Amino acid sequence: MKQLVRAFIAVIAIALALMYVTSVLNSEQGYSGGNTLTVYNWGDYIDPELIAEFEQETGVKVIYQTFDSNEAMLTKIAQGGTTFDIAVPSDYAISKMREEGLLLPIDHAQIPNLSHIDPRFMDLSFDPGNVYSVPYFWGTVGIVYNPELVGGKTFRSWNELWDPDLRNQILLVDGAREVIGMGLNSLGYSLNDTNEEHLQEAKRKLERLTPNVKALVGDEIKMLLAGEEAAVGLVWSGDASEIISENEKLDYVVPEEGSNVWFDNMVIPKTARNLPAAHAFINFMLDPEHAARNAEYVGYSTPNKDALALLPEEISGDKRFYPDEELLSKLEVYDNLGKRMLAHYNELFLEFKMHSK
Amino acid sequence: MRSNARNYYLIPYLAWIALFVVAPIALIVYYSFHDIEGGFTLDNYAKFFTPVYLKMALSSFWYALLITLFSLLVAYPTALILTRTKHKQLWLLLIILPSWVNLLLKAYAFIGLFGTYGLANALLETIGIGRKQILFTDFSFVFVAVYIFIPFMILPIFNSLEEMNKSLIHAARDLGASAWTTFRRVIFPLTLGGVKAGCQAVFIPALSLFMLTRLIAGNRVITLGTAIEQHFLVTMDWGMGATIAVFLVIIMALIMVVTGQGRGSIR
Structure with missing residues (x-):
């Protein structure tokens, strides 16, 4: 002792x-x-x-x-x-x-x-x-794609992601605001929308996207897209520029319906x-x-x-x-929706993730 | 006098239990009764019984079961062979060695191996099967989880095999039992304690796996562990995260009770 x-x-x-x-x-x-x-x-x-x-x-x-x-x-x-x-x-x-x-x-x-x-x-x-x-x-959220892997297709709209040809070809960034925001934008709603009907509609629409979604990942998305693991990705523009500097074949576009601009x-x-x-x-x-x-x-x-x-x-x-000015005018900053709404967004995102193929 | 001294020795142990076992669980239970704004609520518990979380609990259970089952299928024969080799300790060391490497590194290595242009697919292509999607499937998730948990299954089984009285095997063979009967009637029942300990050591952590669900399963497998991680780090809904944790603790306690009947032999 x-x-x-x-x-x-x-x-x-x-x-x-x-x-x-x-x-x-x-x-x-x-x-x-x-x-x-x-x-x-x-x-x-x-x-x-x-x-x-x-x-x-x-x-x-x-x-x-x-x-x-x-x-x-x-x-x-x-x-x-x-x-x-x-x-x-x-x-x-x-x-x-x-x-x-x-x-x-x-x-x-x-x-x-x-x-x-x-x-x-x-x-x-x-x-x-x-x-x-x-x-x-500052930057945006948009689509990174590999023209070679999608047969020369180019993207202008969010809705083109729902194309059945893209089966199992899309990687999404693992962020509730980004993914739900994409669903809302593709329907023409604001990505800060808090209307319950609109949110449910966006969730149902996203669930129809699941056959095309290969995975929802974090920072690995850069490595996976640059390594041609998948043809299309939902990413932040900063990540996109990093991916493109690693693999020149890829291209980045901010869809015309509008998207997020972040600071x-x-x-x-x-x-x-x-x-x-x-x-x-x-x-x-x-x-x-x-x-x-x-x-x-x-x-x-x-x-x-x-x-x-x-x-x-x-x-x-x-x-x-x-x-340019025209596109920039369509981009929105994420509003602070408050803890409760953010939790609801995450809940919807969780339900989307659990929706099986 | 003697018993008094003994009581003093208990103090560090009791302090440890109070600080690192009782207090955290009490905190979890405390948080689970609070909503996102910090007010008292029972809603979290009601929410757990909605289809979303029940489905999640079921799928966690299912995957943990698969992982445990496959670990056992691989681990038991391995342990059996190990006890019959010459340099047991060396082979055992080789099996334990991978568990010294950080989990995250191993997961990243598997991303490389299982990727579209990875080693596994190159192999499939050379033998004429062609490229398949391996990464981000149920298969890859269960495979990697089994790979990670296998040492925890082998060790207790190996120990109980070692402890077993070898003359019992000879006796069984002498009395005319075939190799299979000897295994079924003598070896397996006598090592059941090790099997139970191994199953606990694999099933319980497998139930709350998270990281792997994102890195290897691409969030296509959602377990309770993933949900806890999200609630604590992203949503900041500590109440709901804590509620799920409470249910995990309850489930784990139940499993301990159910499988804990036999004498465990983790050393």
């Missing part, structure tokens, strides 16, 4: 000593106090050179951490115990965080580069007046410690030259109109990823 107690005390003593050593090391590296900035972003979603430049320019040390879903990010910030100064959530997550009081207002006076953002991407429903968020990247915005969570550096970082990323380089590196669509002008014609002129 005595030995046990001794061993126990030894372990605690070692742990305390290690804690002290880490804190000393951290302060030597400048990882504490006023001159660091903790950025919490999606994986592979920034040009690392820009971080180095920002550090050089401002003398602020950047700690870069990544997440792979809005939900994971939300939970981590809501739980506390973190010191994120910047986070990059998507539209609906921003409105949720706003409601739950997890965000600090952004001081527009400290961000002169805000003027470079296309006004079309400002003042959107998830954050009126951009009090809490500043656009980072990833920079926000300052309430866990922030270094507000001046957070504002400086946002301003730095909005600089047209920086934003253009970042867009070229990441491959997503930039909301920065002056950065767009700096991008090569083959990127900025690509209608697939920078759709």
Whole structure:
């Protein structure tokens, strides 16, 4: 028993000593106090050179951490115990965080580069007046397809996915809003529709799609489509551009009935410690030259109109990823439908998944 | 005095049970009585008895049963052969080895193997059958699950075979029983404890599989585990997720009671 107690005390003593050593090391590296900035972003979603430049320019040390879903990010910030100064959530997550009081207002006076953002991407429903968020990247939801595997067919409408020739050829992304939204859009309804009849109609229509659906998958969808495992996929435009850069044969289209347009915005969570550096970082990323380089590196669509002008014609002129005004007017942002409606969407999605072929 | 000291030794054990067994289950039960906005409700339980969740429970049960059955069919003969080999421990180690590799990695490897242009299809094509869809089918799901669970079935069966008194087999053969009769009347009944322990070790986790249902079955197989994952991570409907978990706990307890009659021999 005595030995046990001794061993126990030894372990605690070692742990305390290690804690002290880490804190000393951290302060030597400048990882504490006023001159660091903790950025919490999606994986592979920034040009690392820009971080180095920002550090050089401002003398602020950047700690870069990544997440792979809005939900994971939300939970981590809501739980506390973190010191994120910047986070990059998507539209609906921003409105949720706003409601739950997890965000600090952004001081527009400290961000002169805000003027470079296309006004079309400002003042959107998830954050009126951009009090809490500043656009980072945006994109759409659409169809990626392999012309060779579908016999040269091209897609213009959601309804073409119901073609019996596509039996077992479609991969869907495992997201309730995306899939139910596609069902609603294909019927001409809004993807934020909460009318029970419309939702049931969309579910019945989706159930008729099941013979064509090979699988509903997560991030693997990129690997599977690029590897020609299936001919058609329902994906986000960012994933589409990644798939196309891996396999040139594939093409991307946003169906004419309309679809979702999404935004990833920079926000300052309430866990922030270094507000001046957070504002400086946002301003730095909005600089047209920086934003253009970042867009070229990441491959997503930039909301920065002056950065767009700096991008090569083959990127900025690509209608697939920078759709024209006409199509853009048909695209909708996901509204925050509230927990209850979202649960209902998920319930319908679950029923759709369980519908056997 | 002696018994007092013994009681002190019980403290860490009791603390462990209270913190990591009783408290989580109590929390699950507590959450299951709350709706999505945090108010008290019994709706979650009513909802479980709607066709959607009943169907899901049935299909989870069915797949878990298939997985257990096939694991047993493969594991029993393997364990039997293992006990008769020369380097038992080495062979056993080789069988356990894959369980040291992360589940996610194994699942990704199977995506590659079973894909349209994967090894399995290349093989089918060379022998003239032609490409088939293997990935995202019931077959691939059950196959991969069996592959993952098989060590947990082999180990208890192997142990009970090892523990068995070998002279009983000789006696049976001496008395004129054929090899099959010896197996049916002597070996199998004496290792039933191992079989039961193995079935529990496979059936119970198989009931709440999730990840594999997406990666290997492409969400065409929906189990209660998938639904729990969705409710906790996506919908944030912790109440419904907890309710399903409560039912899983109940089902598992029932299974333990039903199969637990015999003496288990997991070591």
